[in-house]
Amino acid sequence: MQHPTLTRRASLMATACATATTLFPPARLMAAPKPLRTGELVTGRKISIAAVGSGGRGKFDTGQVAGENIVALCDVDFERASETFNSFPDAKRFRDFREMLVEMDDQIDAVMVSTPDHMHFPAAMMAIEMGKHVLVQKPLTHTVAEARLLAEAARRHKVATQMANQGHSNEGTRLVKEWIAAGAIGEVREVHLWTNRPIWPQNIPLPQERMAPPPTLDWNRWLGVAPFRPYNEAYAPFKWRGWWEWGCGAMGDMGCHVMDASYWALELGAPVRVSANVDGGNEFSCPAGSEITYEFPARKGMPAVNVKWFDGTRQPPRPEALEADREMPKGGQIFYGSKGTIMAAGDYCESPRLIPESAMKEMVGPPKTLERVPDGHHGNWLRAIRGEIEASVSNFDYAEPLTEMALLGNVAIRSGVPFKWDSKTLRCDRPEAQAFIDKTYRVF
Ligand SMILES: NC(=O)c1ccc[n+]([C@@H]2O[C@H](COP(=O)([O-])OP(=O)(O)OC[C@H]3O[C@@H](n4cnc5c(N)ncnc54)[C@H](O)[C@@H]3O)[C@@H](O)[C@H]2O)c1
Numbered sequence: 001m002q003h004p005t006l007t008r009r010a011s012l013m014a015t016a017c018a019t020a021t022t023l024f025p026p027a028r029l030m031a032a033p034k035p036l037r038t039g040e041l042v043t044g045r046k047i048s049i050a051a052v053g054s055g056g057r058g059k060f061d062t063g064q065v066a067g068e069n070i071v072a073l074c075d076v077d078f079e080r081a082s083e084t085f086n087s088f089p090d091a092k093r094f095r096d097f098r099e100m101l102v103e104m105d106d107q108i109d110a111v112m113v114s115t116p117d118h119m120h121f122p123a124a125m126m127a128i129e130m131g132k133h134v135l136v137q138k139p140l141t142h143t144v145a146e147a148r149l150l151a152e153a154a155r156r157h158k159v160a161t162q163m164a165n166q167g168h169s170n171e172g173t174r175l176v177k178e179w180i181a182a183g184a185i186g187e188v189r190e191v192h193l194w195t196n197r198p199i200w201p202q203n204i205p206l207p208q209e210r211m212a213p214p215p216t217l218d219w220n221r222w223l224g225v226a227p228f229r230p231y232n233e234a235y236a237p238f239k240w241r242g243w244w245e246w247g248c249g250a251m252g253d254m255g256c257h258v259m260d261a262s263y264w265a266l267e268l269g270a271p272v273r274v275s276a277n278v279d280g281g282n283e284f285s286c287p288a289g290s291e292i293t294y295e296f297p298a299r300k301g302m303p304a305v306n307v308k309w310f311d312g313t314r315q316p317p318r319p320e321a322l323e324a325d326r327e328m329p330k331g332g333q334i335f336y337g338s339k340g341t342i343m344a345a346g347d348y349c350e351s352p353r354l355i356p357e358s359a360m361k362e363m364v365g366p367p368k369t370l371e372r373v374p375d376g377h378h379g380n381w382l383r384a385i386r387g388e389i390e391a392s393v394s395n396f397d398y399a400e401p402l403t404e405m406a407l408l409g410n411v412a413i414r415s416g417v418p419f420k421w422d423s424k425t426l427r428c429d430r431p432e433a434q435a436f437i438d439k440t441y442r443v444f
Contacts, residue, residue, distance in 0.1 A: 037131030039159030041387040042109050050108045050132075052097040052123040053115035055080035056237060057137060061114045061164065062088065064378035071107050074100045079216035080237060095218050097123045101130060108132055110160075110385055116236070118246045119224045121146040122441075128153045133160040133385045135378065138256035139248055140396065140403040145438035147407065148426060151400035162381035162392040163399035165256040167348030168264070169373035169380060176335070176342060176352050177265040182366030185337025185354070187303050188266060192317075193258045194310040195347065196330040197250035202242040202312070203280035203288035207232040225441040242286050248410055249286030250311035254331065254347055255406030256399070261333060261349040262307060263402045267300050270423030271307075271405060276412035279313045289313025292409040309409055319343065321355040411436040 042048075050072035051062050062070055062084050074094040075081035085093060094100035101108065110133035113123045121141045124134050128150070140163050141147040154161045167173055180188060213219040213231035222236060223229065226245045241247035248255075262268065271294040281287030289312030298304045310316045318328050321341045329345035333352075340359055344352035354360040373380050373393055384392040391397070401423075408421060411433050419433040428434045 036157065037129070038157050039131050039133050039385075040109070042385050043387065047133075047382060047385055048107055048109045050074065050100060050104060050111050051084070052100070052111060052113045052127075053119075053137075054084040055082075056114065057164075058112070058114035059084045059087075061112045061135070061137070061378070064376070065112070065382065068382065072100050072104045076219075076221040077214070077217040077237075079214070096221055098126065101126055101132075105130060110134065113137060114164075115224075116222075116240045116246045117248050117252055118142045118226050118240075121150060122225050124150055125153060128157050128159055131157055131159065133381070135162045135164060135381050137164045138399075138403070139163075139252050139406055140256070140399050141407075142246075142248065143436070143438045144404050144407045144411070145426065147400045147403045151396040154396045160381060160384035160392060161396040161399070162377065162384070163256065163394045163396065163403070164377065165260055165394055165399065165402070166377040167257050167350075168260050168394040168398075169377040170348055170350060171372065172344060172349040172352050173261045173264065174368070174370045174372065176261040176333075176344065176349060178366050178369055179342060179352070179354075179363075180265045180335065180337075181369070184340065184363060184366055185335060185342055186339030188335050188337045189303055189305050190336040191262045191266070191305060191307045192310065192319075192334040192336075193262065193307065194316045194331055195250055195254040195258055196311075197253045198242055198286065198288075198312055200239045200242050201234065202249065202286045203282075204234075204242075204285050205282070206284045207234050220444055223442070224444055227442055243284055244286060244410075244414065245284065247286070248407065249413070250290070251292075251309070251406055251409050251413075254311070255309070255409065256402055257347050258331060258333060259307070259309070259406060260402060261344065261352075262335065263405060264398075265335075266296075266302060266305060268294075268296050268305070268307065268405065269299055270401060271296050271408060271421055273418065273420050274408045274412045275418030276409065277314070278413050281413065287312070287413060290409070290413050292412055294405065294409070319355060321359075323356050 046069040048069045048071045052074045054073040054075040070088040070091045073091045074097045111127040113120050113136045120136050124136045127134050210230045211232050219231045273295040276292045278287040279289040291314040292309040294307040296305050331347045333344045335342040341355050342352050343355045381392045383389045414436045415433040417430045417432045419428040419430040
């Protein structure tokens with residue numbers, strides 16, 4: 001059953017993926033859909049893994065699971081993927097993930113998706129519908145509607161899932177949650193999150209010049225479900241982050257990392273109102289900087305809280321509690337409590353401290369109550385596939401609403417209007433904002 005409140009466009013996308021007919025032609029490439037294929041636990045042998053997107057971050061992701069059986073590697077650019085290909089010479093190589101999944105179906109237990117953001121959903125949805133366990137890079141998807149559909153499909157197909165927000169496996173993320181739960185800084189009513197991204201071009205006009213794609217790059221497949229657009233070196237690799245058609249800007253790059261500890265520790269759930277102030281940007285190119293305010297109501301014994309996000313040209317105010325001789329980190333998180341302040345420098349909540357440092361030195365405890373992740377973020381997913389743990393730490397039941405929060409910030413940026421959000425019905429109170437909750441898809 002699809003989500004009853006999703007718009008027709010997103011529902012069509014899900015149906016297309018599920019039945020594998022209209023969205024991904026030609027039909028001979030598609031998996032013969034078997035009703036409700038569910039993920040099977042893998043025990044007593046290595047896990048057979050396929051990768052979609054093998055260069056770039058895919059190189060790291062495959063390296064993290066190199067002890068398993070890497071059976072298939074897909075990339076639209078064999079040159080960019082060459083190092084990974086060379087690391088796994090026995091893995092079969094593909095340019096199209098649909099061909100790979102259909103041809104290698106019986107030999108694949110699990111799929112990792114490390115493509116640019118706009119292709120996370122199509123590849124992951126197809127894999128899930130085929131009963132494959134999935135690890136998907138962050139942000140989980142390109143739109144809010146996609147995130148919701150993907151999480152629902154994962155539940156339906158009972159597959160082990162993990163979003164690659166690796167900071168969620170860190171000690172620091174657990175410490176913040178334990179300190180806040182123990183009342184170390186009292187009630188938290190304001191959080192500041194920030195990043196030095198974008199570190200790639202944004203706030204630029206759409207290039208008009210036509211360029212030939214590199215001979216090794218299959219540009220049509222790179223574009224995938226996105227509208228057709230002639231190749232330009234301003235788009236790929238890596239720089240797609242700054243273009244709305246494929247990336248999610250600074251928020252997409254860092255939101256699911258930098259927001260993670262506050263999302264978990266404060267049990268934020270869904271914001272009720274989101275607003276943004278931006279510097280520049282246009283219909284295609286993300287802004288030079290943004291400041292986003294998420295308003296969360298009182299919940300689970302905690303007071304209402306405003307979470308503020310800053311990137312690029314917009315940066316947070318320096319906290320009064322930070323000693324004058326200490327530099328403001330380039331990215332991080334600050335939790336303002338009624339009794340104290342936590343600051344975590346860096347992108348992944350590696351080393352949270354109470355500020356000033358004297359407060360940190362005075363803090364006694366709190367007890368470590370949360371389970372740690374000894375096998376790392378990818379290892380944690382592998383353990384879930386083996387049935388050694390019930391679920392991975394950033395499985396889609398967790399990662400979906402976190403991604404939803406991040407992407408709602410982009411909805412505020414792109415629509416230019418503040419809006420109220422109803423997470424249950426996936427509705428904004430402003431049509432300008434609602435227009436960005438999902439999108440249309442190109443048949444490629
Ligand atoms: N978790 C992290 O810390 C982290 C770090 C870097 C990147 N990422 C994420 O990884 C993903 C990829 O980012 P990147 O910097 O590696 O990008 P990239 O431009 O290097 O692309 C990654 C690889 O995917 C290939 N590719 C592109 N489209 C494809 C398709 N349709 N099918 C198969 N292969 C395709 C590219 O050719 C390239 O080899 C993004 O979602 C990004 O957010 C996460």
